[in-house]
């Protein structure tokens with residue numbers, strides 16, 4: 001499966017969502033130059049607009065992100081937070097997140113973002129096991145999504161929201177012939193979330209698939 005959504009439809013929906021501003025466009029351009037083929041990991045403008053909207057709609061004050069890269073999604077989340085809101089941003093890469101830090105400054109959100117470098121599972125497990133978070137975005141190593149989901153759900157207040165990116169894995173989750181650990185982990189998590197009576201969930205065919213999950 002090459003295209004999950006017809007390219008013309010994907011373009012049309014992108015063109016009819018709130019566009020990226022100059023800060024985000026500059027970040028996307030620098031990401032392409034500085035990271036080459038890895039730049040495809042960056043979320044798109046419509047996903048970014050969805051994150052900002054969900055943070056605002058939920059009134060989230062405390063957010064956590066797993067997978068920062070060069071900081072596009074962090075800016076979108078941080079922009080949705082009210083004054084005094086905080087985003088804990090987790091990643092392993094000093095190189096990529098140093099690009100992020102410069103663009104957080106330009107976006108005027110660096111005072112509300114705390115970057116923690118290291119394996120995200122260790123960082124999450126080191127947090128108090130109390131329901132303090134209102135919003136989470138998971139967009140890192142796919143094999144670890146099930147563990148990230150459990151650690152974050154434990155720390156999410158009722159009514160809080162988790163957004164999972166890349167849940168379709170280019171369509172490979174649909175076909176059990178694909179047995180790469182990334183695909184089996186995501187297929188298993190998608191099944192678990194749909195049947196999980198702790199949450200309500202909607203999977204959207206946006207880009208590589210986005211699931212929006214609300215804790216009951």
Ligand SMILES: C[S@@+](CC[C@H](N)C(=O)[O-])C[C@H]1O[C@@H](n2cnc3c(N)ncnc32)[C@H](O)[C@@H]1O
Pocket residue numbers: 041042043066067068069070071072073074090091092093096118119120121139140141144
């Ligand atoms: C898909 S990119 C994130 C894209 C980002 N959300 C954006 O909007 O540009 C995945 C990121 O996960 C990070 N990552 C991979 N394995 C990780 C781990 N075990 N712990 C923390 N971060 C990890 C990578 O360094 C990379 O920056």
